[in-house]
Amino acid sequence: MNELTAVRELSPQDFLLLGVNDLAYVKKASHEGKEVYLVFSADGTQIATMADHDIAFAAVRQNGMEPMSVH
Incomplete structure (x- = not known):
């Protein structure tokens, strides 16, 4: 099974x-x-509220995750 086929077969929960x-x-x-x-x-659960963009990104990185902006 190639990667594209594997992704297409993911359930919504797995995705x-x-x-x-x-x-x-x-x-x-x-x-x-x-x-x-x-x-x-990534599953949509709110985990924090921060007063500053840079602090939010730093906190995410300190917890071993990669921050992504949502507009």
Whole structure:
């Protein structure tokens, strides 16, 4: 089985688990009139709220994950 075939045969749940331990998503939001940065695991679970973009990225990296921006 080649890689493309293997990816096509993933269930939706299996697809969600891809990168779950390796990636975190950082999204800008507003909370109580202030700009904040929300950090989500690859499966969409919110795991942190940070006041600064650079701090959010640094925190993700300190936890062994690669940060990705979400717009």
